[in-house]
Amino acid sequence: MATIFNNISYHHSIIHCACNNNNTNRINLCPNLGSPPFKKPLILFPRKNLLNYSGISRTVSAISSGVREEALPPALDSSSDPPPIFDGTPKLYISYSCPFAQRAWITRNCKGLQDTIKLVPINLKNRPSWYKEKVYPPNKVPSLEHNNEVKGESLDLIRYIDANFEGPSLFPDDPTKIEFAEELLSFTSSFSKAVTNSLKENSTNEAGAAFDEIEIFLSKFDDGPFFLGQFSLVDIAYAPFVERYQPFFFEVMSYDITSCRPKLAVWIEEMNKIEAYKQTQRDPKEHVETYRKRLVSLKS
Structure with missing residues (x-):
């Protein structure tokens, strides 16, 4: 067609x-x-x-009122250095193309957490070795680094972000x-x-x-x-x-x-x-x- x-x-x-x-x-x-x-x-x-x-x-207005356009960082690949890991800054590891990762990304945005949770995109076709070795051994996205732990699985993560961070309840x-x-x-x-x-x-x-x-x-x-x-x-x-x-x-x-x-x-x-x-x-x-x-x- x-x-x-x-x-x-x-x-x-x-x-x-x-x-x-x-x-x-x-x-x-x-x-x-x-x-x-x-x-x-x-x-x-x-x-x-x-x-x-x-x-x-009510909820949609609360979500939209604080939303600002975000400059998206480039995806990290095998040639990229890792970000500071376990430095106290929550980090959400995603892929821009992954629907499972998009769930967690949407939740972050809806909670107004763009300045709280750092977005770290990963190139899934050329993944950096440090992601599996130092961040998330399953080597999948999404994952969330928070309180010196890394959690995964999209449905679990959206619940976790909603329950453990400030913002409108989802x-x-x-x-x-x-x-x-x-x-x-x-x-x-x-x-x-x-x-x-x-x-x-x-x-x-x-x-x-x-x-x-x-x-x-x-x-x-x-x-x-x-x-x-x-x-x-x-x-x-x-x-x-x-x-x-x-x-x-x-x-x-x-x-x-x-x-x-x-x-x-x-x-x-x-x-x-x-x-x-x-x-x-x-x-x-x-x-x-x-x-x-x-x-x-x-x-x-």
Whole structure:
């Protein structure tokens, strides 16, 4: 399929999809789309159809109010010297391209910790030997150096950052929402596995069923457009993956993940308004090419 991204305007990136039992994947582009180069994530739902939620802006406003543009450091590779290790400064080791690391990065930003937790990007294709030897023996990202210890695993890290640093709370205190949050966080691995299986089979069946589950999850609470109504760690856990799946399925497999899933469409729209998240996003074209290569490797 020929690429369409260069002909889609970010400010009017509305895609109209025919949805019926005979053809759920048919895609029609709005005839009024502009031509500026596509540089931002797709917004696949008309703004005029967005629901108005009273009160949802509290946490999001708290997150956005203190967010500033951050000059991102270059990724360190095998030729790079290590930063001062265990010097008392918390450090978050990430890769700019890794969705798991992006979870921790988003959490850091949402807590307003840009001046507290130093960002240390690693080049995963040419990793410095000192990272495994001196920092994190599993040699994966993300990892967090804090209080003379190094912790890993993205879902554990986002909880840890939220609980151990100042900033807006990103986890609910309502028992019903806590229970549901745990279910949703546990589902993330099944969600990714379903999408991976679809890539292997060159089919949208399993992925489509997984996105249907997401649509159901987003319908649980009516006090906001996010998984728990209000923005939380659950949204952070899913965002990096949806960010990658959406453009890939659209361009490569002619499949719009928001078709007949209005809750998901609104969720994507609202996530793209959060500056702390937007600063971690990559060009969708990079995601498409990364998953093209992954698709080749899965089939080989």
